[in-house]
Amino acid sequence: MNSKQLALTFRLLGRDWRGGELGLLLAALVVAVTIVVAIALFVDRIQGAILGESNQFLAADRLIRSNVAIPTHWADIAQSNDLRHAEVLNFPTMAMAGDQLRLVAVKAASNEYPLLGQVTFLSAPGGRDQLVSGGPAAGEVWVSPRLLPLLEVDIGEPLMIGEVELTITGLVVREPDAGFSAFAYGPRVLMNLDDIAQSGVVQPGSRVQHNLLVSGSADALSSWEAAMREQLRPDDQLMGVKEAQPRLAQSIDRAERFLLLAGAMGVVLAGVAIAIASRRYTERHYDYVGVLKSLGATSNKILSLYLSHLIILCFIAVFTGSILGWFLHWVAVDSVRGLLLVDLPEPGYAALVLGAATAGISFLAFACPALLHLQKVAPMRVLRRELGTPDFNSRLVLWVGMGGLLALIYLYSSSLVITVSLLLVIGLLGALVMGLTWCLIRIAPGLDGRAANAWALALAAIRRRSRHSALQVFVFTVVILLVLVLALLRNALLEEWRLQIPPETPNHFVLNISPYEVDGFVDLLQQHGYEHAGIYPTARVRMSAHNGQPLRRQDGPASQEGAAAPSDQAGRSINITWSEQLPEDNLLIDGQWWDDAEPGGVSLEEEFATRYGIKIGDRLRFSLADASVELQVRNIRQLDWERMRPNFFVIASPGSLEAFDLVSMTSFYLPPGNKAFLNTLLRELPTVSIIEMDRVIEQVTRIIDQVSMAVELVLLLIALAAAIVLLASIQTSMDERFRDNAILKTLGARLGLLRQAMRLEFAFLGAMAGLLAAGGAELVAALLQTRILDMQPQFHPWLFLVGPAMGAVIVTLIGLAVARRSLSATPMTVLRQLSS
Amino acid sequence: MIIASQLCKTVDSHEGRLHILQDINLRIEAGEAVAIVGASGSGKTTLLSLLAGLDLPSSGSIQLAGEEITSLNEDQRAEVRARYVGFVFQSFQLLPSLTALENVMLPAELKGLEQPRQIAEQFLERVGLAERVRHYPRQLSGGEQQRVAIARAFAGQAPILFADEPTGNLDTHTGAIIIDLLFALNREQGTTLVLVTHEQRLAQRCARQLELSAGRLVKDSAQP
Structure with missing residues (x-):
């Protein structure tokens, strides 16, 4: 293409832009890229952050836990696999200060601890929390704040653990892996592993839990895991966050799957929007191409002209969509940043590549088939319109479109199960909805338009455009279905998460209550108003x-x-x-x-x-x-x-x-701020052990809050894409609406009657789509819950009321907003435009 | 300039085979102004579409400016049209998203002519629409739209102009103005004009009339 042709291409593109159809096509392409870039970036970073934070439950990526000592060469295996490692011992023992004795839960950690996360530390009671990436040095000890009054000691004073005297140099408020220590049967004492030998508390047969913590890249971890699995002894447990916190791991896993599903559905919606916009663009350009051909433009020239236009559009869409997606992901990330304890990983460029690939595939699969069709327009069209319209090979377009969807969903979700299930469901639903709609429209009563009332006009309009109406109902159904499915899954996920940790979940476990202490314990709880x-x-x-x-x-x-x-x-x-x-x-x-x-x-x-x-x-x-x-x-x-x-x-x-x-x-359940009660409890019943789960519950709740917020934001984005598809779909019937309304107005129909008829038409189509979508959504949600999210499906009878109502309201609102112009235009203007 | 021999056009329909045109032979010389007349359905527009290379005959041959266009494929015929043919249509066929000026520039641009804008402005001025160059078709009356279409037909600088019922959508007065303009420009540019009309008054303005009836050429005023 020489510079003259390039200049002509840009000139024609600029003129074409004024026609309006290009705007819709560009909007659909931009939405596709924006959704992909925003969701991919958001999911990527939040996944990284959530996984980072959840791994802090272990203070490592993986750990081996055993009741017997960890062989020393296991640390060497970790090192040879490029993994950082730390060793931690947990055990209960008696701590002594002066003449006071108290059972404490000791954690003795090597200098590398924690590998992930930080220890929250206080240098003095009432001071400010500090986050530190290590434990006490040898000879020092950090203790739980409530141990100080129990032992009547203060910072700087000595504490005996076994035979070693350590100096209390700080208070430990929170350890990353606090909730994961099975021996937290008393106030925490954090000491250095180097002091253990001198303490003499760890002897053969002692009740000690040995932990080897490792952290590193995913590849290194998996090769280390493979090597270690051969060597594990029966009592050894190799754990990641999944094994350590199955509830949390499942929540995160489901959220990830939900976000991927939502992303894939967003891409489907954007694909549908592009296909509709391309089809409309093509149809509106039959005359244009007819004239160009009569003026001597060859098929190749037409093809290269339109392809150039689309390629330019793609570039604009990739550029604009990437910027918008980036911006949108910042907004989303910013809104959850406050909930995150860890720093978000830097955004990667993979999401931008994914966005560009989406534009490319959308262009090839959804826009190209329609455009290729344009070059077949016969020049005879300028003389006889009916002779110049080429047959649209709908089957080819359908297959290419499905192929494109398959490529996009797979590219996005990397899951064959999600890809195939979504495509199958959409395909089956398409056939079902088209068939059902066709029948419903055909058998609907009172369609002959005898009475000049709004209902008769609305139904006559639906029937007149029956093929188009069926297609619109299909698109509406898919859109409403996808939004309903996502909303159902979101509700199910949030409800399940909420049930996991309802308000006032017991957050303290009390162990070792002797039979003779039980009554006293129950009385004490009652006196303080706890159950x-x-x-x-x-x-x-x-x-x-x-x-x-x-x-x-x-x-x-x-x-x-x-x-x-x-x-x-x-x-x-x-x-x-x-x-x-x-x-x-x-x-x-x-x-x-x-x-x-x-x-x-x-x-x-x-x-x-x-x-x-x-x-x-x-x-x-x-x-x-x-x-x-x-x-x-x-x-x-x-x-x-x-x-x-x-x-x-x-x-x-x-x-x-x-x-x-x-x-x-x-x-x-002990409300926050009432920690002093634990000391009262231990004074009254000195032999009981308390496991404090409040910090863990707080951390789990926070992670679930983050995940919930992510789910909500993604749902919002999908709703936006859905609105654009509805808009594009309604746009496709605008020419006919302009003509019909002009003719009806010419024949004396009042504006109010036409408006009411249009309202009823959209409400009818929307309600029908909503009803079909409700049935489909139940099926799809149940399938996804059982097959992908590993949840129990539920039946939602209310959906069959909400679906049609939602469909009617949303389609009517968007429909009226788009089609209102066809009511306000004067009949003369419309008829003149149509005749020209 | 245009030679048609043994031209036939048949189409298959539900009622069987329809003979739209049968055994048409004619020769139109360069610079001639020829009117094709006949009743509705006599095959006028079909003949025009074949002569202009917009469609192919079922049998017979057509030479346009020395090119045997019936043996050419659609793209090759498009190239011939680009070099030799301009059109004026009954329904104007202006592109609604383009201004009057842009519509007129289009053929010159597609041909790669130098300074298409100046050419277009010149012809728009010639048809009396110098003040309306930035208007869109929807902002113009029927007569004005047809004047833009005439300007577009001549702006491509094609030696042959085909016009299909150029006054068919216009009132008598406006139609007369359009006809005057068309013939005046035709004289100035020295183009060959082939027009289809059912108006005797318009047909009389042409030096030669070809009359079609039921798909056959029944009268050629040049051959009494």
Whole structure:
């Protein structure tokens, strides 16, 4: 193309712009790029931030936890895989200051701790919180603020841990992995690992939890994990955030899937908008091309002219959409920034490439087929319009469009399941909606327009444009359906998250309540106005034998390779309780719950039973010190891990645990700011242990808030895309509306009547689309919930009222806003324009 | 300049095969002004479309400015049209999103002529619309729109002008003005004019009349 032709191309593009159709096409392309860039950037950064923050639950990306010492060469394996590592010991012990003694939960950490996140530290009581990326130096110790009054010590004074004397140099307010320390049975004491040897508190047989923390790139982590899985011992647990915080991991996982789904749906909407706008652009250019051809323009010239126009449009769309998407993502990020504790990762350029690819694919799949069609317009059109309109190969356009959608959704979601399900659903829905709409329009009563009332006019208009009306209903249905599906999923997700941590969720667990202390404990709670969530008698026992054989895990690497599974000679430590009733939120899936007094039975959690290959009727031996009992498995349960309440893998039948000394545990809600009550509790009942879950609950709530906000913002963006599709779709019928209204006005129809007829027409089409969309949305949401989000589907009868109402109102509002011009134009102007 | 031999055009319809044009033979010399007349449905517009290379005959041949256009494909015929042909249509066929000036510039631009703007302004002035160059078709009356169409037809500097019922959408008075203008410009530019009309008055302005009836050439005033 020489400079003269290029100049002509730009000149013609500039003139074409005034026609209006290019504006709609450009808007659709810009929306596609904006949605993709904004959602991709937003999801990418928020995912990074949320994952970063959730990994702080571990203070690492992965950790290995064991009740026995971690072999020293495991740290070398981490180092050889380019991973940072730290070692942490957790154990309960007595701390002494002067003549005061108190049970404390010690965390002894190497200098590299924490690998992720920061420790919140106070240099003096009442001071300002400081975030530090490390623990105390050797010889120093940081303690929980409430330990100071309990031991009657102050900052700068000595504290004895075993045989080592350490100086209290600060207060530890929050550790990143506080909620994940199973031994937090008392006020926290954070010390340096280097002082452990001198303290002498860790001896063979001591109850110590050993942790190896690692952090690094995803690739390094996965190769390290592969190497470590071969070496793990039966009692070792290798955990990421998913294993450590299954509830949170699931929430984040679902949110990610939701955002990807929403993004994919946004891209579908934008694709539909581009296809509609291109089709309209093409139809409006038949005459233009006819004239150009009569003036001697060849097919190639026409093609190159329109392709150049579209390529220029694509560039403008990529540029504008990228800037808008970038801006929109900043607005979105800014609104959630306050909720994030970690810094957001820098925005990547991959999202911009994705935006450009979207424009390219949209251009090829949705706009090109329509434009290629233009070159076929015959020059005879200038003499006889009816002879110059080429046949539109709808099937080809449909296949190319579907191919484009497939490419876009896959490019966006990288998930074949999402891609195929969305396409299948849209395809099936298309066929169903077109067929149903066609039938409904055909059989609708009173369509003959005998009475000159608004209803008759509206229905006559729908019938006159029946093919077009069916297509419009399809587009409306897809748009409303996608928005309804996203809204349903959003509601389901938010509701489920809200249920996970309802207000006043018990945030403190109390353990080791001796039988004689239970009444006093309950009284104390009542005096202060607190309520416990049930008292559970428990014992920490070892499950030592299964049908007389050592315990074997069925999910270790060895078992997968067909060799014998590793056995656990020492057995597995486990908390056991007994109960007459099946606990609330537990679901019996196999066997029978026991009658009131039937000792000797035991109930297992499903996954736990599977892990050890235990079935109903098997016999399990539990031991504690010198005592032991053998119990028969009577039933298998499913637990709802979503709820913050005590759950037990193993529950014995009443009377089965009399051989053991049982202590009780419970949980209760302590409002923020009432922490002093814990000291009162410990003074009254010095032997009980308290696990403070309030910080964890606060952190989980905050992450869920972030995710919820992200979900809301994305939904808003999708609604915007939906509005543009509706607008584009209604635009396509504008020529006919102008002509019809001009003729009706010429024949004496009042403006009010026409307005009312138009209102009814849009309301009817919108309500029909809303009704079909409600049925479709139920189906799609149920499919997505069960197949992708791993949730229980629900039926929403109200949707069949809300869907049609929403469809009618929204389509009428947008329809009237767009089509109002066709009412205000004078008949003469319209007829003259049409004749020219 | 234009030679048609044994020209036939048939189309298949629900009622069977329709013979639109049958056995048309004619020769139009350069600079001639020829009117094709006949009743509605006699095949006038079809003949015009074939002579101008907008459509292909079912059989027979047409030479336009020495080019055998019936053996050319659509794109090759488009190139011939670009070099030799201008049009004036009954329904004006102005592009609604372009101003009067831009509509007139279009053929010159497509041909790659130098200074298309000056050419267009000159012809718009010639048709009396110098003050309306920035107006869009919807802002012009029917007569004005047809004047723009005439300016466009001549701005392409084509040696042959085809006009299909150029006054068909205009009142008698305006039609007369348009006809005067068309013939005046035709004389000035020395173009060959082939026009289709059912108006005897307009046909009489042409030196030669060809009369069609039921798809056959029944009278040629040049051959008494």
